[in-house]
Amino acid sequence: MNRTLLQIKTKITDFWNNRSKLQKILMIGGFAAAIILTIIIAIFASSEKMVPLYKDLSAEEAGQIKKVLDEKGVPTELADNGTVIKVPEEKVDSLKVDLAAEGLPKSGSIDYSFFSQNASFGMTDNEFDVLKAEATQTELSNLIKGMEGIKDAKVMINLPKESVFIGEEKPEASASIVLQIKPGYTPDKSQITGLYHLVSKSVPNLDPKNIVIMDQNSNYYDQNSGNSGNSSGDTYASQREIKTQIEKDLQRQVQSLLGTMMGQDKVAVSVTTDIDFTQEKRKEDLVEPVDKENMAGIVVSSEKISETYAGDGAQAGGVNGTGDQDVTNYAETEDGNQNGNYEKSEDRLNYEVNRIHKEIAESPYKVRDLGIQVLVEPPDPKNPTSLTQERQDDIKNILSTIVRTSIDKSENQNLSDEDLQNKIVVSVEKFDGKATFDTEKETGGIPLWAYIAGGVLLVALIGFIFWLVRRRKNDDEEYEEEWYEMPQEPVRVADVNDEKETEESVRRKQLEKMAKDKPEEFAKLLRSWLTED
Numbered sequence: 158m159n160r161t162l163l164q165i166k167t168k169i170t171d172f173w174n175n176r177s178k179l180q181k182i183l184m185i186g187g188f189a190a191a192i193i194l195t196i197i198i199a200i201f202a203s204s205e206k207m208v209p210l211y212k213d214l215s216a217e218e219a220g221q222i223k224k225v226l227d228e229k230g231v232p233t234e235l236a237d238n239g240t241v242i243k244v245p246e247e248k249v250d251s252l253k254v255d256l257a258a259e260g261l262p263k264s265g266s267i268d269y270s271f272f273s274q275n276a277s278f279g280m281t282d283n284e285f286d287v288l289k290a291e292a293t294q295t296e297l298s299n300l301i302k303g304m305e306g307i308k309d310a311k312v313m314i315n316l317p318k319e320s321v322f323i324g325e326e327k328p329e330a331s332a333s334i335v336l337q338i339k340p341g342y343t344p345d346k347s348q349i350t351g352l353y354h355l356v357s358k359s360v361p362n363l364d365p366k367n368i369v370i371m372d373q374n375s376n377y378y379d380q381n382s383g384n385s386g387n388s389s390g391d392t393y394a395s396q397r398e399i400k401t402q403i404e405k406d407l408q409r410q411v412q413s414l415l416g417t418m419m420g421q422d423k424v425a426v427s428v429t430t431d432i433d434f435t436q437e438k439r440k441e442d443l444v445e446p447v448d449k450e451n452m453a454g455i456v457v458s459s460e461k462i463s464e465t466y467a468g469d470g471a472q473a474g475g476v477n478g479t480g481d482q483d484v485t486n487y488a489e490t491e492d493g494n495q496n497g498n499y500e501k502s503e504d505r506l507n508y509e510v511n512r513i514h515k516e517i518a519e520s521p522y523k524v525r526d527l528g529i530q531v532l533v534e535p536p537d538p539k540n541p542t543s544l545t546q547e548r549q550d551d552i553k554n555i556l557s558t559i560v561r562t563s564i565d566k567s568e569n570q571n572l573s574d575e576d577l578q579n580k581i582v583v584s585v586e587k588f589d590g591k592a593t594f595d596t597e598k599e600t601g602g603i604p605l606w607a608y609i610a611g612g613v614l615l616v617a618l619i620g621f622i623f624w625l626v627r628r629r630k631n632d633d634e635e636y637e638e639e640w641y642e643m644p645q646e647p648v649r650v651a652d653v654n655d656e657k658e659t660e661e662s663v664r665r666k667q668l669e670k671m672a673k674d675k676p677e678e679f680a681k682l683l684r685s686w687l688t689e690d
Contacts, residue, residue: 177628179628180629205232205245205246205247206245206246207232207234207243207244207245207246208243208244208245208246208249209236209241209242209243210222210242210243210244210249210252210253211241211242212237212240212241213240213241213308213309214239214240214241214242215240216239218261219235219239219240219242221261222242222256222261223235223242225256225259225261226242226244226252229255231244231245231248231252232244232245286316289316290314290316293314293359293360294312294313294314296359297310297312297314297355297356297359297360298310298311298312300355300359301334301336301352301355304348304352305342305348306338306339306342306343306344306348307336307337307338307339307344308337308338308339309336309337310334310335310336310337311334311335312332312333312334312356313332313333313334314330314331314332314360314363315330315331315332316330316360317329317330327362328362329362329363329364329367330360330361330362330363330367331363331367331368331369332356332360332363332367332368332369333368333369334352334356334368334369334370334371335371335372335373336370336371336372336373336378337372337373338372338373344378349370349378349379349380350380352370352378353365353368353370353380356368365380368380396432396434399432399434399522400430400432403430403432403522403524404428404429404430407428407430407527407529407559407563408426408427408428410559411426411428411529411531411556411559412424412426414555415531415533415552415555418551418552419533419534422534422588423533423534423536423588424531424532424533424534425531425532425588426529426530426531426532427529427530427531428527428528428529428530429527429528429530430524430526430527430528431524431525431526431527432522432523432524432525433521433522433523433524433525433565434521434522435519435521435523436518436519436520436521437517437518437519438516438517438518438519439516439517439519440514440515440516440517441513441514441515441516441517442512442513442514442515443511443512443513443514443515444510444511444512444513445510445511445513446510446511447509447510447511453508454508454509454510455508455509456506456507456508456509457507457508457509458505458506458507459504459505459506459507460503460504460505460506461502461503461504461505462501462502462503462504462505463500463501463502463503464499464500464501464502465498465499465500465501466498466499466500467498523565523567523568524563524564524565524568525564525565525568526564526568526580527560527563527564527580528580528581528582529556529559529560529580529581529582530582530584531552531556531581531582531583531584532584532586532588533549533552533583533584533585533586534585534586534587534588535585535587538587538588539587541585541586541587544585549583549585552583553578553581553583556581556583557577557578557581560577560580560581561577
């Protein structure tokens with residue numbers, strides 16, 4: 158047994174002494190890292206993982222829950238300034254059920270369940286009205302908190318008393334809401350409109366115009382215009398961003414078109430715009446004739462009246478002249494016989510015309526003015542005349558078309574060819590520095606430096622692996638050379654022919670034959686001999 162241990166020790170010592178210094182460091186470091194990793198895993202496996210049981214708790218709710226959990230002997234941790242309570246992960250589900258059975262957490266607010274638990278005949282009308290308003294506010298707050306992006310909500314409702322007299326105007330209710338919006342979230346117009354409808358339909362006799370909604374930053378949310386709480390700086394930033402985006406799109410379009418014609422590195426484009434951000438809403442009530450050529454409508458009804466009279470004793474009547482649609486009339490003078498006559502003829506025609514009602518909402522973001530500046534490098538940079546005048550005219554025609562189609566139609570009507578040419582500048586010069594376009598950044602691709610750094614790391618890793626293999630190979634070769642250089646004693650083998658047949662040699666041959674043919678029996682025989690010794 159001692160001999161076996163000595164052999165193992167010798168092999169381990171030889172193996173360690175034959176290793177290089179770097180190999181020894183790597184082996185020791187790997188062994189130490191494995192031990193440290195095992196210790197860390199054991200610590201984390203033995204410790205309890207704490208996860209949140211409840212979040213966004215008030216100080217009152219957190220105190221109630223922690224007191225109950227301490228009485229139950231459950232380890233707890235507080236986080237986020239006491240608004241989060243953490244418990245062991247395996248106890249979360251059971252604790253939620255147990256605390257819910259005990260009615261925890263109690264927020265202190267009154268909801269509709271209060272009436273079923275505390276209803277009594279001794280409650281007065283005033284007490285009932287107060288509790289009803291409080292319950293309505295709580296339920297509305299819970300509904301609003303369930304909406305996307307809203308962390309918390311406080312609701313205040315004013316419910317006026319109804320008049321006991323018939324005929325008096327019914328008083329209107331009002332509501333004020335303060336939202337706590339999650340960081341980085343902005344409610345859109347549809348969500349604000351839905352919030353107004355939710356509150357107005359939940360409270361009787363509550364008109365949406367009597368609802369005020371704002372967030373924790375005092376930004377007011379109007380039903381018609383969405384979020385009107387943006388400051389002038391936010392408005393300027395958004396308009397600036399829109400203007401920049403429009404210019405970028407036009408610049409990219411011109412750069413792609415002229416780059417295909419001249420080469421991407423032969424063209425540099427700059428675009429400036431004047432954007433009208435005015436949004437107009439108007440109503441138009443127009444009346445147009447059906448037949449615009451003759452300025453006439455459709456006759457829907459016609460009436461013709463004709464009256465004549467002649468006889469004695471009738472004085473002349475009538476009025477000189479008539480209306481626009483009557484036949485001209487003249488009054489006769491009286492004669493001595495007091496005889497007279499008159500004639501009246503009238504035609505009445507009713508025309509129908511086109512009555513057009515329009516509600517027009519003019520879209521903002523109109524391009525009022527546009528300017529394009531283009532730098533073109535000639536095919537031969539040293540010879541500016543290598544870019545022909547014909548090619549320059551083609552570039553100007555292309556840019557003129559882009560300007561004319563991009564500017565708003567209302568601004569484009571009075572735009573002459575001379576004005577159009579003043580908005581375009583084409584300069585032919587040699588480029589001292591080539592323009593570069595960061596297309597990878599715009600398309601979200603991986604930048605060039607990342608590929609270079611990755612390639613350098615890959616080459617370094619391959620070189621390190623090659624060096625390790627080479628070093629190990631050299632160490633093995635040195636070890637083999639040292640082994641071959643060790644002095645070895647010559648092996649003396651007796652001549653077979655001189656060997657005499659003795660009883661000992663016969664037994665040795667029998668044992669060799671037994672070991673070759675029946676190794677199991679030979680092993681048993683050896684073990685018996687060793688036991689006897």
